[in-house]
Amino acid sequence: SVEGHKILRNFAREVCGVTSKWDMAHFAKEQIKKIREQVGDNKVICALSGGVDSSVTAALLHEAIGDQLVPIFVDTGLLRKNEREQVEHAFKNVLHVPLITVDAREKFLNKLKGVVDPEEKRKIIGHTFIEVFENVAKEYPDVEFLLQGTLYPDVIESGVSKGPASVIKTHHNVGGLPDWLELKVLEPLQDLYKDEVRK
Numbered sequence: 001s002v003e004g005h006k007i008l009r010n011f012a013r014e015v016c017g018v019t020s021k022w023d024m025a026h027f028a029k030e031q032i033k034k035i036r037e038q039v040g041d042n043k044v045i046c047a048l049s050g051g052v053d054s055s056v057t058a059a060l061l062h063e064a065i066g067d068q069l070v071p072i073f074v075d076t077g078l079l080r081k082n083e084r085e086q087v088e089h090a091f092k093n094v095l096h097v098p099l100i101t102v103d104a105r106e107k108f109l110n111k112l113k114g115v116v117d118p119e120e121k122r123k124i125i126g127h128t129f130i131e132v133f134e135n136v137a138k139e140y141p142d143v144e145f146l147l148q149g150t151l152y153p154d155v156i157e158s159g160v161s162k163g164p165a166s167v168i169k170t171h172h173n174v175g176g177l178p179d180w181l182e183l184k185v186l187e188p189l190q191d192l193y194k195d196e197v198r199k
Contacts, residue, residue, distance in 0.1 A: 024199040028060060031188045035064040044186060045070045045140060046147035047133050048099065050079065050087040053149035056197050057189055061147055062097045070143060071097055072136050074129060077105030104132045146183040150190045151197060 001007070012018040044061060048054050048071045061069045071091065075084050084101070091099040111124050137143065189197055 024196060027192075027196075028063075031060060032064040035061060035186065035188060038186070039065055039068065039145060041068070042144035043068050043070055043140065043142055044145040044147050045072065045137055045143045045183070046149075047129070048073045048087070048091070049149075050083055051149075052194065052197055053151055053189065055087075055090070055149075057147060057149035058091070058097065059095055060188060061186070062095060067098060069097070069147070070100065070140050072100045072102060072133060074102045074104050074132050076108040076125065076129065078108060078125070100136065102132060102136055104128070107132065144184060145186050147186045147188075150187040151192055151194060152190060153193065155190055 013020070044065065046054065046058055046061065046069065048058050050073065058069065058071045062071075073084075073087055073091075088099060088101060091097040108125065108128055111128050112121060115121050115124060
């Protein structure tokens with residue numbers, strides 16, 4: 001409703017007595033502390049897409065553990081114009097994160113040639129991405145954790161088994177890790193919505 005935000009705010013503040021001390025900066029500090037305790041001296045690998053979710057997650061982890069993070073950016077050939085350059089600049093030059101870029105454009109485009117169905121395309125992209133990521137991950141046998149930019153809506157979508165929502169953004173669904181990886185999963189943003197992650 002038009003005044004819905006005020007109603008919820010009044011309920012939380014006046015009825016429940018909730019204070020407004022908590023904010024996204026507080027969340028980030030809490031997560032950094034938790035990540036350092038959980039990861040220790042181990043290495044963490046992540047697939048960085050260049051989108052908000054994975055970028056914020058990778059930046060948060062780098063803030064927490066520095067060069068223990070192994071971020072991998074796969075150029076699928078399906079990126080926006082200049083996106084690869086922007087991602088590389090942001091991570092290498094601005095955040096000073098040692099980003100690993102994999103050029104897999106030819107592989108992705110060859111597998112997608114002639115495919116029309118959107119869901120089939122998503123599946124091909126997802127499987128090909130995992131295949132490329134696995135090949136790079138094998139070069140880092142000392143990695144203990146896999147970082148994922150999972151948000152709360154991704155968790156919800158992954159749990160839906162019936163109806164049209166079961167095929168929404170299949171490539172975002174949680175799970176489907178190859179058995180051989182045997183990595184512990186880190187999902188520091190899994191309780192957040194997109195607008196909170198942007199903050």
